[in-house]
Amino acid sequence: MKVSKIIDVAKKADVSPATVSRVLNGSNLVNAKTKAKVMQAIRELDYIPNNMGKQLRSRKTMTLAVVVSDIRVSYYAEIIKGIENMANSLHYKVLICDAQNQKAKEFEFLSLLMNRTVDALILVTPNLSDEEIAVYADNGYTIGLIGRKIEHPQMPCSFTDNVKLAREVIVHFVEQGHRKIAFLCGYADAMDSQARLEGYMKALQEAGIPYEDDLVDNGDFSEEGGCEAFKRLRSHRSDFTAVFAANDEMALGVYKACAELGISIPDQLAVAGVDNIRLTNYVRPRISSVEQPLYAMGAVMTEKLIDQMNDNVWADKRSFKVDARLVVKESSKGAE
């Protein structure tokens, strides 16, 4: 059977294509009777509007792209879900872009914005630099950011207060009586790492504990990387009694290293991580971890972004700093 177009409906309902379009798009300047006629024709013809034509004419794709480094990582999956659900409820679609941990791929996906495949692009903790990203926003492309903040009048962001986050963990350790606290940081050049290091140092200072350079090392956010970094740390120093890992993967790496080295958690070493992934509740002792509201971060940003595109500008607020909360479990309790 031939697929019908708007002109077919118009003829059958004895109106103009414009009127059909109005009915389709819920314009309120259509007579109820006319509308009924049109609806009838649509039904009889099994008419379904062709989205390609609509896009071209209206210059809108109603589609967002979300770029992450690895879809499989639960951190990203959770954020994507927040984005997708919010987008869908606002009649937007979501293109998924798996950058496979390659900065070059992130760059490639930016072309989706330029060639008008999508109306906006959301970057989740990208490897691109602030400047590289800002260029696009400057050129009028709509970009949203999750997990990082860039000062730009047009770029909505949602991100965690990393200083506060790190501070909270260290305060907790101090309360448990720890004085020598190591920090397994992420990539040295990452924003997050900087901020968390700041929070770490701040909290130490507040507690009157001197900062020591060799109690800090960097990992790559992987279990293996955490394991290695911990061993490295341990080869220099063996007097620390607590470790703050920049994420749970690295905390798991610490667990692995401790198993090998015969270090008992939490008696000889307290451990805490970030993300509060499901796994932290299945290993023994369960890992204390900082939980970020990932789903909400995705959803809020998306709402804001779409709002901005549609010029519903209560342009007051573009930047959402969200609070994380430390979930204390056995890995950091009951220390001496």
Place this chain on the structure above:
Amino acid sequence: MKVSKIIDVAKKADVSPATVSRVLNGSNLVNAKTKAKVMQAIRELDYIPNNMGKQLRSRKTMTLAVVVSDIRVSYYAEIIKGIENMANSLHYKVLICDAQNQKAKEFEFLSLLMNRTVDALILVTPNLSDEEIAVYADNGYTIGLIGRKIEHPQMPCSFTDNVKLAREVIVHFVEQGHRKIAFLCGYADAMDSQARLEGYMKALQEAGIPYEDDLVDNGDFSEEGGCEAFKRLRSHRSDFTAVFAANDEMALGVYKACAELGISIPDQLAVAGVDNIRLTNYVRPRISSVEQPLYAMGAVMTEKLIDQMNDNVWADKRSFKVDARLVVKESSKGAE
């Protein structure tokens, strides 16, 4: 700065728009010299082709939609990654559709196909019935299927040999000396459940063990559901020495129930699951589990689907039955 279109490039290069289009699309009937001229103009104008125009005219979106019930579940994430990576390497984009476990949403996403937002749709273990899906394929829409098989000349599928999978697990249990083996099945009406039940029964028969109705119960693939189902089972019978759970979540539920009931794994009860999720390696004892090549299933299907759309029909094979492999760990070894 004004954004330029194909006509601007044509003028600047002193050729026709058609020629520019040919260059853009890598047609080989373009003089090398002409091509160079056009490329130069493109560069000078920073010309970027507009995808909306292209789509409308070529009647192709170069986009796939993939429908899953919950993006966050690692089972789906892994498949999606396979799909996305393959699609991308073939210059296709992927729309992500989170059905939030609602059949109604799955239906809604089918409209993406009908209104030409995407060229094809991939359903991953959908809740829709075979008939509901087949209707669309009959009407000429391109649909691919993962985790289920539907006999249809136009519908590529990739799915696991569930009979074999279940058989393998039971054979393993029998080899370990078990004779009373329980089966925590998934939804009673699911394809997979049927097939696995068949494999279970078959293996028992081969081992000369009579099938007993009350050694089988159904769960909902969740940890909680598995826990409950196990307790239910256990309230009728307490003589079985092994449990085969239809997925790892349910196996985790069994672990939970056993912890509550004081049953020791694997000494008093051997356990095995399906999916071999990461968690199975972090609980103690580690859970024996059947691993499916999810990434590959996604990738293969996608390749086939795209191939089919582009009429590269070595139409011989549409159906990919893949083998899963049992990874034996501590939860099912060392039983009496």
Place this chain on the structure above:
DNA sequence: ATGAAAGCGCTAACAA
């Protein structure tokens, strides 16, 4: 090897 011309299917000014 290149160009001219005709749309793909729809919406948005502008008129009426």
Place this chain on the structure above:
DNA sequence: TTGTTAGCGCTTTCAT
């Protein structure tokens, strides 16, 4: 409230 008329930006016959 409805219709008329132009395109949105591109590709693709059909000529040449």
